[in-house]
Amino acid sequence: MNRVAVGIPGALFCMLFLVGACAMGCIHQEPHNDSRLNVAVTVLPQAEIAREIGGERVCVTVVVPPGVEPHTYEPATSQLLELSRSDMYLRIGPGLLPFEDNLLERVRELNPKIQIVDTSAGVLLIHGDDPWAGDDSVDPDHHGTDPHIWLAPSNLRIMAANIEAGLSMADPSHREEYARGKDSYLAKVNTTDAAIKAMFSEMEGRSFIVYHPAWGYFAREYNLEQVAVEDGGTEPGIRHLTTLVEFAREKGLMVVFADPQHSTRESGVIAEEINGAVVLLDPLAPDVLENIRDVAAEIARSYRSASRGVAP
Ligand SMILES: [Zn+2]
Numbered sequence: 001m002n003r004v005a006v007g008i009p010g011a012l013f014c015m016l017f018l019v020g021a022c023a024m025g026c027i028h029q030e031p032h033n034d035s036r037l038n039v040a041v042t043v044l045p046q047a048e049i050a051r052e053i054g055g056e057r058v059c060v061t062v063v064v065p066p067g068v069e070p071h072t073y074e075p076a077t078s079q080l081l082e083l084s085r086s087d088m089y090l091r092i093g094p095g096l097l098p099f100e101d102n103l104l105e106r107v108r109e110l111n112p113k114i115q116i117v118d119t120s121a122g123v124l125l126i127h128g129d130d131p132w133a134g135d136d137s138v139d140p141d142h143h144g145t146d147p148h149i150w151l152a153p154s155n156l157r158i159m160a161a162n163i164e165a166g167l168s169m170a171d172p173s174h175r176e177e178y179a180r181g182k183d184s185y186l187a188k189v190n191t192t193d194a195a196i197k198a199m200f201s202e203m204e205g206r207s208f209i210v211y212h213p214a215w216g217y218f219a220r221e222y223n224l225e226q227v228a229v230e231d232g233g234t235e236p237g238i239r240h241l242t243t244l245v246e247f248a249r250e251k252g253l254m255v256v257f258a259d260p261q262h263s264t265r266e267s268g269v270i271a272e273e274i275n276g277a278v279v280l281l282d283p284l285a286p287d288v289l290e291n292i293r294d295v296a297a298e299i300a301r302s303y304r305s306a307s308r309g310v311a312p
Contacts, residue, residue: 037171040086042100043070044286045150046119046159050090052188053163053181057174061086063103069261070147070284073099084110088170090163093120096147117166119159123149126216148283151292152217153193160185192289196222196296208299209248210257211267214283218292224299229256229266236266245273254311255302257281277311 039054040061041047047060054060063083064070075083083089084107091100107114128144149155164182168175204223208215213228227247231240248256254276256267267278279298285291305312 037088038086040083040089042092044284045288046090048286048288049159050163052185053178054167055181070097075103080106083107088115090117090119092147093118096145115170117162119162120149121162122158123155146216148214149217150288151283152221153189155217156189188289192293195293199296199300203303206303207251209253212259212262241269244270248274252306254306255279259283
């Protein structure tokens with residue numbers, strides 16, 4: 001595993017996907033003879049935070065491969081065995097993704113010594129009946145609680161602190177490096193947050209329509225309202241679509257936001273009815289800070305274009 005990581009030219013860290021990594025020869029089969037911490041995370045966006053804080057000290061493995069829907073993900077047994085050889089698992093949080101709960105139960109059985117860090121500890125979670133959850137769309141896939149905690153700066157600050165604490169506990173001799181990593185990451189979070197606040201300065205309280213309600217924390221952070229096309233975690237019926245078309249017309253919205261993990265069919269139907277457009281936002285993009293800044297820019301742009309009466 002040392003060899004694999006060092007062999008990537010210019011790589012200051014190693015980040016591996018379990019599925020992809022196995023094609024190159026299963027990375028965790030070799031004994032861990034280097035000093036790095038083998039850290040597993042559930043989804044891609046968590047990897048950036050772990051990498052920013054752990055730097056060269058961590059080797060990050062992502063459980064859900066790129067382009068795969070995490071709500072319905074089922075890890076293979078081979079993946080489970082590899083995961084159980086990790087030193088640490090940075091989980092999104094208990095009760096947020098059913099598959100993560102099940103997976104960790106099995107990982108713990110295989111490796112009772114694995115250090116499991118709840119990165120959501122201290123985050124004010126959004127539950128299905130909260131106003132930020134996305135209209136009346138309580139998603140059973142979300143267990144009633146929104147798992148997309150990484151999509152808001154104030155949550156990222158909490159997650160960073162939890163990750164730093166976990167790494168420092170597992171590897172106290174490098175705790176100063178982890179503290180420095182966290183500080184420089186927080187500075188980037190603050191810069192992004194300030195840039196987004198500036199973009200939304202005159203748009204408080206406005207609504208946006210999105211297929212899968214992944215942006216509840218983002219909406220709460222910037223005082224926006226997320227309205228979901230997905231109806232209770234399932235494809236919407238004609239009645240829900242009609243309501244959304246009326247809502248969009250009433251609010252003067254011209255964009256329906258969708259994501260790469262779900263079908264854009266229904267979003268397209270609404271967009272057509274309102275002479276608008278479908279714009280993709282990816283809640284699972286690996287570069288979290290850049291992504292939420294781009295997302296903010298897209299949402300702000302949709303409001304500007306709506307005020308001119310043309311789709312972007
Ligand atoms: Zn989701």
